[in-house]
Amino acid sequence: MSNKYELIIAAEKQFAKEVTLGVVVHQPLSVWHYLIPGMFIIDFLRRTSAISRYTRHFMFPRQLAIDAARNLLQGDEKADVNSRLAADIESWLNSLNINSLQLARAQQRAIDLLIGHYSKLLRAEGNSHIELIENAYGSREAYEAHVRELTTAEAEIDRAIIEKMGNDEKLKEKLQLEAQQVELRRNRILENIF
Secondary structure, three states, rough: HHHHHHHHHHEEEEEHHHHHHHOOOOOOOOOOHHHHHHHHHHHHHHHHHHHHHHHHHHHHHHHHHHHHHHHHOOOHHHHHHHHHHHHHHHHHHOOOOOHHHHHHHHHHHHHHHHHHHHHHHHHHHOOOHHHHHHHHOOHHHHHHHHHHHHHHHHHHHHHHHHHHHHHHHHHHHHHHHHHHHHHHHHHHHHHHHH
């Protein structure tokens, strides 16, 4: 199970990096990038920071989910796992200053879906992330159903964030661009596997 765990974590981190790069690339370069020598270094550092920050936020609920899936498969009680998850979600949202009941529930729903997904992957046979998905789901339709459910849960998280943070157009635009990049990458995964 350890090797599968590492495969899944590595694939999720790579996914987060690809999404971030897709979002950052859509931001146009300013005239200063062409006029000021060394501006590309500043841009590189900014992009590196954005990738790191997004990966941390993207991975936190996924790390909770894969750890929970592993713990459940190793025999931990579901009530204990759920109790730890609720506390971790609340602590994480508090650290970001965006805790709300609606957002916590939306995060829990997405994490529950990810726990089911990761449990399937951890039980599946395979030597790569793609093989794990293929063997866990067996068909394009089954995997697409998971992706649809997860996309719906993630959209609910975005709505809860917007409600908590206020109706900020820049925030809406950023969340929409991230959602588009996630969808694009998930479609590529579907095409590569099935």
